[in-house]
Amino acid sequence: MPIKESELILNPDNSIYHLNLKPEHVAKTIILVGDQDRVEKVSKYFDRIEFKIQKREFKTHTGYYKKKRITVISTGIGPDNIDIVLNELDALVNIDFGTRQIKETLTKLHIIRIGTSGSLQAHIPVDTFVLSTHGLDINGMLHAYQLNNINTPDFEQAFITHTNWSPNKARPIIIEGSQILRDQLKSEQTYEGLTATAGGFYGPQGRVLRLPVQDAQLNSKMDNFEYNNIRISNFEMETSAIFGLAKLLGHEALSLNAIIANRATGNFTKKPALTIDKLIKYTLDKLVE
């Protein structure tokens, strides 16, 4: 059965609804960034840019870095946007837009997030890089899908018990990132850890300006949680959603974050642009090693 027009939505030019891309516009290696202004900060290092487009917060540049074809796309902020970007990217490579049928031979994408994040550990200072071995999903988006054993129930239960997680909030889900990409992208320059992905920047990450949060102790409970020598390293808003959807759809995904805030010590970087630029260059060079 062809997928209905209301479900697989194509624009009049046959590009996919939000990303505005056609299948020939995407490389098999995808870099995802949150901020649309970060797309140029990646593609300025390309030897050649073959395609550029933007719709809403979703800006795409495809080009070549040292002979490797790479697409860089901005996702905007949050796991809800990751639902759009991952589903549309997968459709671009794995659904025939002419017949509206799933292709018989599926294409596996390599998806790498280059983000910014707040460290939860005093020993992971600002201006360092964290590579996420796992994503801790506390925002709930992935519960819309059949998780098909991609998660780790014992690890999740240990976290729920340790934090006395409120049953009124979405059940936490823990998903491992790609081992292939981890081996490719790690080095002595990267800290490794479990990255918590929240559905908001303030209350959902324990920040208090004027509104009290449901559990004022949650961040300190998170920073001393440990399971099989894995600790929660950092907070941001996309990684677990990328890991979950990539795994369900059969893609490899990893996440690298520049640490711009340290929540344990309360400080914020004085040089966010420089640190992000270093992470971009680090990632591009690792991808072509």
Ligand SMILES: O=P(O)(O)O[C@H]1O[C@H](CO)[C@@H](O)[C@H]1O
């Ligand atoms: O800098 P990006 O990649 O957007 O990532 C982080 O910054 C945003 C919040 O300021 C969230 O998207 C968070 O995940």
Ligand SMILES: O=c1cc[nH]c(=O)[nH]1
């Ligand atoms: O603390 C932080 C810093 C960047 N992005 C986040 O989501 N949280």
